[in-house]
Amino acid sequence: MSDTDIDEDQTKPAKSKKGLLVGVVGAALLGGGAYYAVNSGMVLAPAQEVAEEKPIIEETEMATFLPLTPILVSLGTGSANQLRFHAELEVEPTKYEAVENLMPRILDVLNGYLRAVDIGELKDPAALIKLRAQMLRRVQLVTGGGHVRDLLITEFVLT
Structure with missing residues (x-):
C-alpha cells in the first residue's frame, strides 16, 4: 500500500443522510394529507344525493279540539x-x-287544582308551562290514557 491510497480514502466526503430524512418526512406528510382528503370526502367522494325537502309539520290525523267552559276562580281568602x-x-x-x-x-279537577295553586306561583310568567303540564296530567287521569293529546290554554288572566 502506498501513501496515496490512504489519502484517497480520507479525502472522500462522508455520505449525508439529510436527503433521506427529508424524503421520508415529505412522504409521511403527503401520505397523511392524502388520507385526510379521501377520508373527509374532499377527493373521490361519492356524488351526494339531493335530499327531498320534508314538510316541517308531518301529515297526521286532523286534530279535534274540545273547548272547555271558561272557569272563574277566586284566589285566596278575602282577596279580590x-x-x-x-x-x-x-x-x-x-x-x-x-x-x-x-x-x-x-x-x-281543573277547578280544584287552580284553587289550590298559590297566588305567587300564578303571577310568575314562567310557571304557566308547569301549570299547563299539571293540568294536562290531571285531565288525562280523568279521561283515561290516549284520549286527550294536549291542553291548549287560550285565556289565563289574573284580575
Whole structure:
C-alpha cells in the first residue's frame, strides 16, 4: 500500500443522510394529507344525493279540539284576586264524544287544582308551562290514557 491510497480514502466526503430524512418526512406528510382528503370526502367522494325537502309539520290525523267552559276562580281568602281561565283539549277524533261526556269531571279537577295553586306561583310568567303540564296530567287521569293529546290554554288572566 502506498501513501496515496490512504489519502484517497480520507479525502472522500462522508455520505449525508439529510436527503433521506427529508424524503421520508415529505412522504409521511403527503401520505397523511392524502388520507385526510379521501377520508373527509374532499377527493373521490361519492356524488351526494339531493335530499327531498320534508314538510316541517308531518301529515297526521286532523286534530279535534274540545273547548272547555271558561272557569272563574277566586284566589285566596278575602282577596279580590280572580283568575279567568279558558282552554281547549286536543282530543283523539274517535274519542271526542267520550271525552265530552266527562266534561263535568274535567272541569271539577281543573277547578280544584287552580284553587289550590298559590297566588305567587300564578303571577310568575314562567310557571304557566308547569301549570299547563299539571293540568294536562290531571285531565288525562280523568279521561283515561290516549284520549286527550294536549291542553291548549287560550285565556289565563289574573284580575
